[in-house]
Amino acid sequence: MIRIENLKKKFKRLQVLDDINALFTEGQVVSLIGPNGSGKTTLIKTLLGLVRPDAGKIFINRQQIGNDPAYREHIGYMPQIGRYPDNMRVGQLFTMMKDIRMKTEAALDTDLLVKFNLASIFDKPMRTLSGGTRQKVSAALAFYFNPDILILDEPTAGLDPLSSEILKAKIMEEKQKNKLILITSHILSDLDDLTTHVMYLQEGKMIFLKGIEQLRKETGEEKLGKAIARIMNGEKKSALWIDEVLMLETNNQSN
Numbered sequence: 159m160i161r162i163e164n165l166k167k168k169f170k171r172l173q174v175l176d177d178i179n180a181l182f183t184e185g186q187v188v189s190l191i192g193p194n195g196s197g198k199t200t201l202i203k204t205l206l207g208l209v210r211p212d213a214g215k216i217f218i219n220r221q222q223i224g225n226d227p228a229y230r231e232h233i234g235y236m237p238q239i240g241r242y243p244d245n246m247r248v249g250q251l252f253t254m255m256k257d258i259r260m261k262t263e264a265a266l267d268t269d270l271l272v273k274f275n276l277a278s279i280f281d282k283p284m285r286t287l288s289g290g291t292r293q294k295v296s297a298a299l300a301f302y303f304n305p306d307i308l309i310l311d312e313p314t315a316g317l318d319p320l321s322s323e324i325l326k327a328k329i330m331e332e333k334q335k336n337k338l339i340l341i342t343s344h345i346l347s348d349l350d351d352l353t354t355h356v357m358y359l360q361e362g363k364m365i366f367l368k369g370i371e372q373l374r375k376e377t378g379e380e381k382l383g384k385a386i387a388r389i390m391n392g393e394k395k396s397a398l399w400i401d402e403v404l405m406l407e408t409n410n411q412s413n
């Protein structure tokens with residue numbers, strides 16, 4: 159469904175994506191994991207055509223992506239930070255997106271719109287929304303057109319616990335429909351029940367891409383955070399980062 163071949167991207171002298179190769183197929187939930195600045199968002203943006211790679215090829219549903227943006231209709235994207243026209247009202251945003259995509263009402267997935275009760279804020283201008291509410295709008299939009307591929311960049315960041323659970327349940331439902339889901343998160347416990355594959359990036363390099371069962375077998379660890387920490391044991395820098403994440407998560411759970 160998505161094939162990435164020898165993908166490279168530099169920002170000035172910084173090699174942000176360093177010869178990435180990967181194949182993602184339907185039914186997979188691929189967790190993109192790595193420290194801040196490791197290239198996760200840049201990788202996502204190259205898939206969406208928002209960042210132009212210096213070299214390499216990307217195939218989506220067997221079509222090599224180039225200048226024609228039509229392939230994006232297959233993708234629902236939830237950005238890390240959703241940017242919307244300030245004065246546009248929430249309801250107008252959904253109407254505008256619908257008009258652009260020209261889908262009929264029947265084909266739309268309004269599940270999250272309903273569960274997050276977004277109709278009650280349809281009159282509010284986007285600039286007045288709280289960070290979490292903006293996230294809910296981004297989430298509802300990503301799923302709205304029932305895409306085959308979902309790309310979710312830190313989807314639960316900023317959501318309250320109940321909304322986070324609603325979103326995770328929705329992602330799980332879509333996984334069951336055999337969609338391909340790419341997801342980044344620093345909250346590794348959020349990914350535990352969802353993940354089928356882990357792609358680990360560090361300083362623009364893909365350190366590994368493994369099935370979760372293989373990862374669990376190799377490490378003897380059930381939890382994603384602990385499994386990755388074990389795999390990365392030889393790599394001092396990453397092990398340190400994972401240790402910090404685990405410590406934070408333990409603190410969060412005990413609070």
Ligand SMILES: Nc1ncnc2c1ncn2[C@@H]1O[C@H](COP(=O)(O)OP(=O)(O)OP(=O)(O)O)[C@@H](O)[C@H]1O
Nearest residue numbers: 169170172174192193194195196197198199200201
């Ligand atoms: N438009 C840009 N111009 C210059 N440098 C950029 C640009 N976008 C990203 N970078 C740099 O590329 C590197 C990778 O950034 P990216 O956002 O892909 O990391 P990330 O893994 O998603 O990080 P995080 O976990 O913090 O979200 C960082 O060093 C970042 O500063």
